[in-house]
Amino acid sequence: MVKNIEKIMKNDYVFSLFQKMINILTGIITVAIINRYLGVSLKGEYEYIKNIVNVLNIIFGFGLYASYPYLKRKKESNQLEKYLDLFFSQAAIYFIICAIIAIIIKDQIIILSSLLIITQILFVQLQNIGVVEFIRYRQVLQIFSYFFELILVLLAYFLIPRNINVLLIILLFKYIICILAYLIKCSYVPHLFQVPKEFVHFTFRFGFFAMLTTLLMEFNYSIDVIIMKFFLPYSEIGLYSVGSKLAQYVWLIPDSFKEVIFSRTAKKDSIEEVKLVLRINVCITLLMIFMVFIFGKFFIQFLYGSEYVAAYSVTLVIFLGIPSMVLYKLISPLYTANGRQLRCFVILSLSVLFNVVVNFFLIPAYGKMGAACSTVLSYTMCGFILFIDFIKMYNLKWYDCLILKKDDIQKLKHKLFPKKVLNKYEK
Secondary structure (H helix, E strand, C coil), X not given: CHHHHHHHHCCHHHXXXXXXXXXXXXXXXXXXXXXXXXXXXXXXXXXXXXXXXXXXXXXXXXXXXXXXXXXXXXXXXXHHHHHHHHHHHHHHHHHXXXXXXXXXXXXXXXXXHHHHHHHHHHHHHHHHHHHHHCHHHHXXXXXXXXXXXXXXXXXXXXXXXXXXXXXXXXXXXXXXXXXXXXXXXXXXXXXXXXXXXXXXHHHHHHHHHHHHHHHHHHHHHHHHHHHHHXXXXXXXXXXXXXXXXXXXXXXXXXXXHHXXXXXXHCCCCCHHHHHHHXXXXXXXXXXXXXXXXXXXXXXXXXXXXXXXXXXXXXXHHHHCCHHHHHHHHHHHHHXXXXXXXXXXXXXXXXXXXXXXXHHHHHHHHHCHHHHHHHHHHHHXXXXXXXXXXXXXXXXXXXXXXXXXXXXXXXXHHHHHCCHHHHHHHHC
């Protein structure tokens, strides 16, 4: 029995799903504790700070990791070492700048946010290396990091009065520990400021559009919160963040497939596999929307408390945009691996521009519900434009990518479980 379970867990998809399910569970519990710890108003301020940090992390990261799967196909020599040297040289420069900021500016939130930006940049870079080089180690580390954050947040809830800085410090510790773990796995000590100039120029050129694409995707997720700050109090942002945060945890399910697809497409195109994964995940997300419609209000009240019940309607609206973004998440790795990130950039540019314009009209008129509606429209525009481009590029039928087939479960079962294990259980 134990050996059979070990064989099953060796499958990339199985372990990725297992990891994401654990992350969803621990993540939802962590968010519930944070919501109760901060209350609606402080939660809104905390989410606003995190969104600003996420945006700046993408901008100053420059997408330097984006070329890694491309060079992996080209079998670049000493590739891992070059990227590690580059990443840590960049981080060293930023830490010097951060030290200067700390001397000049005494604001604790600004200092902590600056440190958080630097560590998050490095963490994201190493995570993307891990997707290609050691996906299983990355998945195990993610499980650990979620549990680590949960324990620290729980301690803060019981021992420390309400304080946003405490939660920022917890995030900082989490990223630092993960960075050290990745360094141990790579078994390499980076050499600062010894990166070939040609390599630096290449990674910046290649990563520029990837950075803009990731930035636009982040804007699609967070621009509504940033714009809401101009028109609404933090309490409204706190309520809105319930729906957006739950949506992010639902996205962990397609992300579990996305990571494997990213790893596979770094080596070759896998169109049939992409189609199967699309069909499965569209079905899953539609089921999740139905569950939120039926049980969402009870779920929110049970986890977060009665002061968050007003977030139910906003949450339901935001969830309507998830299927479209699932399409984008699962197709975009193929485009990135093939060097077609410019197409993703154009599509995201249109959807973000649309999102910004509509937000400025709907938020003043309808508050957080206006932000939710503009988000859904933007997600729909982004996902379906890329989907149409995808099916045209590979000459596919739309229903082959969206509608579940009779043998899909069987195909998925054979991808998830080793044939020997299946035969034993079927007997």
